[in-house]
Amino acid sequence: MTAYLEIDNVSVVFKARGKSFVAVRDVDIKVEQGEFVTIIGHSGCGKSTVLNVIAGLVEPARGGAVLAGREIDGPSPERAVVFQNHSLLPWLTAYGNVHLAVQRVFGSLESKAQLADRTHAALALVGLTHAKDKRPNEISGGMKQRVGIARALAMEPKVLLMDEPFGALDALTRANLQDALMDIQAKSRSTVVMITHDVDEAVLLSDRVVMMTNGPAATVGEVLDIDLPRPRHRLPLATDPRYHALRADILRFLHERQGHPVAA
Amino acid sequence: MPSRLKLVRDNQNETLPDAGPANDAGPRPVPALMLPAAPSRAAAIARSSLAAVLPPLIGVSALILIWALVARGSDYLPGPGSTLTSAIELFSDPFYSRGPNDQGIGWNLLASLARVAKGFGMAALIGIPLGFVLGRFTKINAAFQPIVSLLRPVSPLAWLPIGLAVFQAANPAAVFTIFICSIWPMLLNTALGVASVPQDYLNVARVLRLSEWTVFTRILLPASIPYVLTGAKLALGIAWLSIVASEMLTGGVGIGFWLWDEWNNLNMEHILIAIVVIGVVGLAIEQGMNLIARRFDYRSN
Numbered sequence A: 001m002t003a004y005l006e007i008d009n010v011s012v013v014f015k016a017r018g019k020s021f022v023a024v025r026d027v028d029i030k031v032e033q034g035e036f037v038t039i040i041g042h043s044g045c046g047k048s049t050v051l052n053v054i055a056g057l058v059e060p061a062r063g064g065a066v067l068a069g070r071e072i073d074g075p076s077p078e079r080a081v082v083f084q085n086h087s088l089l090p091w092l093t094a095y096g097n098v099h100l101a102v103q104r105v106f107g108s109l110e111s112k113a114q115l116a117d118r119t120h121a122a123l124a125l126v127g128l129t130h131a132k133d134k135r136p137n138e139i140s141g142g143m144k145q146r147v148g149i150a151r152a153l154a155m156e157p158k159v160l161l162m163d164e165p166f167g168a169l170d171a172l173t174r175a176n177l178q179d180a181l182m183d184i185q186a187k188s189r190s191t192v193v194m195i196t197h198d199v200d201e202a203v204l205l206s207d208r209v210v211m212m213t214n215g216p217a218a219t220v221g222e223v224l225d226i227d228l229p230r231p232r233h234r235l236p237l238a239t240d241p242r243y244h245a246l247r248a249d250i251l252r253f254l255h256e257r258q259g260h261p262v263a264a
Numbered sequence B: 001m002p003s004r005l006k007l008v009r010d011n012q013n014e015t016l017p018d019a020g021p022a023n024d025a026g027p028r029p030v031p032a033l034m035l036p037a038a039p040s041r042a043a044a045i046a047r048s049s050l051a052a053v054l055p056p057l058i059g060v061s062a063l064i065l066i067w068a069l070v071a072r073g074s075d076y077l078p079g080p081g082s083t084l085t086s087a088i089e090l091f092s093d094p095f096y097s098r099g100p101n102d103q104g105i106g107w108n109l110l111a112s113l114a115r116v117a118k119g120f121g122m123a124a125l126i127g128i129p130l131g132f133v134l135g136r137f138t139k140i141n142a143a144f145q146p147i148v149s150l151l152r153p154v155s156p157l158a159w160l161p162i163g164l165a166v167f168q169a170a171n172p173a174a175v176f177t178i179f180i181c182s183i184w185p186m187l188l189n190t191a192l193g194v195a196s197v198p199q200d201y202l203n204v205a206r207v208l209r210l211s212e213w214t215v216f217t218r219i220l221l222p223a224s225i226p227y228v229l230t231g232a233k234l235a236l237g238i239a240w241l242s243i244v245a246s247e248m249l250t251g252g253v254g255i256g257f258w259l260w261d262e263w264n265n266l267n268m269e270h271i272l273i274a275i276v277v278i279g280v281v282g283l284a285i286e287q288g289m290n291l292i293a294r295r296f297d298y299r300s301n
Helices: A047-055 A094-106 A112-125 A141-154 A171-188 A199-205 A234-238 A241-257 B002-019 B029-072 B080-092 B105-136 B138-151 B156-167 B170-195 B199-208 B212-250 B255-264 B268-296
Strands: A005-016 A019-031 A036-040 A062-067 A079-082 A159-163 A191-196 A208-212 A220-225
Touching (some): A019 A036, A019 A047, A019 A220, A036 A047, A036 A199, A047 A159, A079 A141, A094 A112, A094 A141, A094 B199, A112 A141, A112 A171, A141 A171, A171 A234, A199 A241, A208 A241, A220 A241, B029 B080, B080 B268, B105 B255, B105 B268, B170 B212, B212 B268
Parallel strands (some): A036 A191
Antiparallel strands (some): A005 A062, A208 A220
């Protein structure tokens, strides 16, 4: 039986200055529908490369990825990406940014009013109805990232890909957005693959954590099931021994078994 | 620190109406707040504008002083006084016309501006779209790059004989010169703007699978407009530099020809006036372009 999203024996080779080097090697990840999987590892270990393979932005040298029975062949709105640096178009308002995606995905099927409804609904989902007419440079980093999430969710993707979406935010804003994301995912039952280097974030949000070894030629080191019951709340978890045990597992992998990469 | 002292006093005045609202039937905080604040604010504005105006004023005055001193000991350089008299006379009737070779300075200026507008307009019509193509498609860019690199550093005046040969007339040759010299900055800047659109925006376009046309209208065009306008500004600057020189060679009506004509008449006052007029118009063109650039730059509004 095959999983909903299957990354099968993927290797990626990059060419730089005439030399080629293997970024990731033999990566196997299976994600079930509605599952929240994070990929964690030291910086430079090729986490984002794996995500870009799923997004279709990077073509693997060997292996491939299959989503819902169809081989991934190039980017597509069915695999929406929330980029690390939000990647909002600065000349469009929050509404405009979301609407661009909505129009592209549903424009040929639905009326203008329906498209506007979808855009409003996506902005409401991330709590940004009040800022819909603001441009990216008029809102905070956390709000920009919310718009990015709204844009991705508005496409109703089969899988939501998040590339360190909260990495550039301060700790309080990040916590706030993590809670919002858990709420949204509980409601929408989206399948999510998220890249992070934050151990707490991985444990709090995920059903499973995929831990990657150091690059070059990084691969999957271990996979950890996070069997904490949902809904999860950060305050009770802060004193929960199971939470700490899981956290310690990941830390052990990252610091004992993988150590610090040379170029960190 | 007089300004800081003023500020403290203003604050004290502001608190007064709030302190005793019970005594007053209708709260009238505005006059109480404005009256003492207004003079000090006006004084502050006056002081800061004086500080902004004073240094350039001193600079210009110094230049005029040196000019006057040099002119005193020179046989050919007229002083500021006689130049000013001459300028007043000249600008009292800028639009007279006595035959093709004797027209007011206003007509000459307008003729030059019209040539620049024509040449620059055609260069924009061709250069900007071509720049988009070069910026977007690396193969085409590679094909054009050697041609552009070779032709860009050529002085605009070197094209004048070719213009004269092709068009057999002075006026289109001058316009052609302007066209050639102003196309490069627009072409190169537009290509640079398109090529330096952040990969993130293009990734968004790829994930959304936007059509090439949508990528152009929704992403490339707005992202590169600041570059395009910078290119246009540079192009206009070069065009204005070149028109004076090419008009000296082609003759007819135009500020460059007028300047040369006054040299033949040995009217040094008029040459100095022409230099100032050319400078002022060039400055005005640049400032106008800055205004337009600010208006259309997504980063500024």
